[in-house]
Amino acid sequence: xxxxxxxxxxxxxxxxxxxxxxxxxxxxxxxxxxxxxxxxxxxxxxxxxxxxxxxxxxxxxxxxxxxxxxxxxxxxxxxxxxxxxxxxxxxxxxxxxxxxxxxxxxxxxxxxxxxxxxxxxxxxxxxxxxxxxxxxxxxxxxxxxxxxxxxxxxxxxxxxxxxxxxxxxxxxxxxxxxxxxxxxxxxxxxxxxxxxxxxxxxxxxxxxxxxxxxxxxxxxxxxxxxxxxxxxxxxxxxxxxxxxxxxxxxxxxxxxxxx
Numbered sequence: 001x002x003x004x005x006x007x008x009x010x011x012x013x014x015x016x017x018x019x020x021x022x023x024x025x026x027x028x029x030x031x032x033x034x035x036x037x038x039x040x041x042x043x044x045x046x047x048x049x050x051x052x053x054x055x056x057x058x059x060x061x062x063x064x065x066x067x068x069x070x071x072x073x074x075x076x077x078x079x080x081x082x083x084x085x086x087x088x089x090x091x092x093x094x095x096x097x098x099x100x101x102x103x104x105x106x107x108x109x110x111x112x113x114x115x116x117x118x119x120x121x122x123x124x125x126x127x128x129x130x131x132x133x134x135x136x137x138x139x140x141x142x143x144x145x146x147x148x149x150x151x152x153x154x155x156x157x158x159x160x161x162x163x164x165x166x167x168x169x170x171x172x173x174x175x176x177x178x179x180x181x182x183x184x185x186x187x188x189x190x191x192x193x194x195x196x197x198x199x200x201x202x203x204x205x206x207x208x209x210x211x212x213x214x215x216x217x218x219x220x221x222x223x224x225x226x227x228x229x230x231x232x233x234x235x236x237x238x239x240x241x242x243x244x245x246x247x248x249x250x251x252x253x254x255x256x257x258x259x
Contacts, residue, residue, distance in 0.1 A: 004033070005031075005032050006032045006033060006236075006239075006240040006241070006242075007029060007032040007033040007034035007098075007236075007239060007240060008032075008033035008034075010029075010033065010034040010035070010097040010098055010239070011034065011035050011037075011085065011089075011092060011095055011096055011097050011098070012026075012029045012034040012035070012036045012037065012097065012098035012099075012100065013036075013037040013039060013064065013077075013081055013096060013098070013099050013100070013137070014026045014029065014037065014039060014100040014102055015039040015068065015100065015101055015102050015103035015133065016039065016040070016041070016068075016102045016103025016104065017036075017038040017039050017040065017047065017050060017102065018038070018040040018043035018044075018046035018049075018050060019043060019200070020198070020200035020201060020202065020228055021102060021150065021195065021198060021200060021228045021231050021232070022039075022100075022102040022103065023046075023050050023228065024227075024228030024229050024231065024232035025100055025102060025228075025231070025232045025235050025236075026038050026050055026054065027050065027053065027054055027057075027059075027232070028229070028232040028233065028235065028236045029100075029235070029236060029239060030054040030059030030060060030061050031057065031059055032236055032240065033059075034060075034098060034239070035060040035085075035089060036054065036060070036062075037061070037063075037064040037081045038050050038054075038061050038062065038063050039063075039066065039077060039080075039081075040063065040064070040065060041065075041066065041067045041068055041103070042067070044063075044065065047063045047065075048063060051063050062084035062085070062088040064077060064080045064081045064084055066080050068103055068124075068125050068129040069105070069121060069124035069128075069129060070124075073129055073132070074129065074132035074136045075136065077133060077136070078136050078137075078140075081096075082094060094139075094140045095142065096137055096142070096145065097141065097142055097144075097145050097146065098145065098146045098147075098148070098239045099133065099134065099145075099146070099147050099148070100148045100150065100235060100239075101129075101130035101134070101147070101148070101149045101150060101172065102150040103125065103129070104126045104168075104169070104202075105121060105126065106122075106162065106165050106202050107122075107165075108122055108162050108163060108164035108165045109161060109162070109163075110161055110163060111160070111163050114163070114164055122164045122167075122168040123164075123167075123168050125168075126165070126168035126169055126171070126172070127168045127169075127175075130175070131171075131175060134147060134179065138183075141188060143186045143187050143188065144187040144188065144244075145186075145187075145188045145189075146188070146190075146238060146239045146243075147179060147183075147188065147189070147190040148190075148191055148193060148235050148238050149172040149173075149175065149176050149190070149191070149192045150172075150192075150193050150195065150231070150235075151169045151170075151172045151173055151192045151194045151250070152165070152169040152194055152195060153194050153195065153196040153197075153254045153257060154166035154169060155169050155170040155172075155173050156194060156250070157258055172192055173194075173250055176190050176191060176192040176248060176250070180247040180248030180249075181248065184247065189238070189243065189246060190247055190248065191238050191243075191247060191248070191249050191250075191251060192250045192251065193231060193234055193235055193238070193251050193253055194250055194251065194252050194253060194254065195230075195231045195253050196219075196220065196226055196253065196254025196255055196257040197216050197219065197220070197225055197226060197254070197257065198225070198226040198227065198228060198230070199225045199226065199227055199228070203216075207225070213225070219257045219258055220254065220255035220256055220257050221255065221256035221259055222255050222256065224255070226253070230253060231253050234251060234253050238251070
C-alpha cells in the first residue's frame with residue numbers, strides 16, 4: 001500500500017512559480033501531494049513548463065496568471081486561481097491551505113542611485129502584493145493553514161547595494177510576526193524563510209566569472225552557492241503538519257553565509 005504523502009488533500013498557491021525558487025517550491029509541494037496553483041506574471045511558457053513537469057511526475061498543478069504590483073493584483077490572482085482550481089479539481093472553489101508569497105523583484109542600488117519609480121516597484125511587488133494576497137487568502141484558508149513568506153538574507157545582513165530591496169523584504173518579516181499572533185487562534189502558522197545567495201536568474205550577475213562564483217560560494221560555510229531545492233525543502237517542512245508548533249519565525253536558509 002502506498003504511503004500517503006504529507007500534503008495530500010491540501011491546496012497551495014505559490015506566487016512567482018515560473019522560475020527559480022518558486023518553481024522548486026511548486027514542484028516540491030506537488031511532490032508531497034498538494035494541488036498547486038503555479039502563479040506567474042509574464043513568464044507564461046515557463047509556468048506551463050512547471051505545470052507540465054509536475055503532471056509528468058504524477059503531481060497536480062494548474063497555471064495562475066496575474067501581474068503583481070498593479071492595482072487590483074490580489075483580486076486578479078484569486079480570480080485566476082479559483083478558475084484554475086475549478087477546472088482542475090471540479091470543485092473546491094474558494095478553498096486554500098497553503099500560501100507561499102515568493103514573487104519578488106530586485107534591481108535596486110545604493111541609496112545615492114535610488115529613483116522613486118524603482119523604489120515604488122519594489123514596495124508594490126515585494127511588500128504590498130503579499131499583504132493583500134494574505135488579505136484575500138484568509139477568508140478562503142482552512143483552519144490549520146500555512147502562510148510562508150520568502151524574504152531574504154538582506155534583511156539580516158547589511159547589503160547597502162540593495163537597500164530598497166532589503167527594505168521591501170524586511171516588510172515581510174514584520175508582517176510575519178503580526179499575522180502569526182493574529183491567526184494563531186485558527187491554527188494557521190505564519191513563517192518567513194530567508195534565503196541567502198541562491199543560483200537563480202536574480203543574482204546571475206554575481207556569478208559571471210569563475211572567480212566571482214567562487215567568492216560567492218565561499219561566503220557559505222559549505223563553500224557552495226545555494227540551490228532552489230535548498231529553499232523548497234524548508235518550505236515543504238513549514239507547509240506540513242510536522243511544523244505545527246512553529247510560527248512567527250524567520251528561518252535563515254543561507255548555508256551559514258557570513259557566519
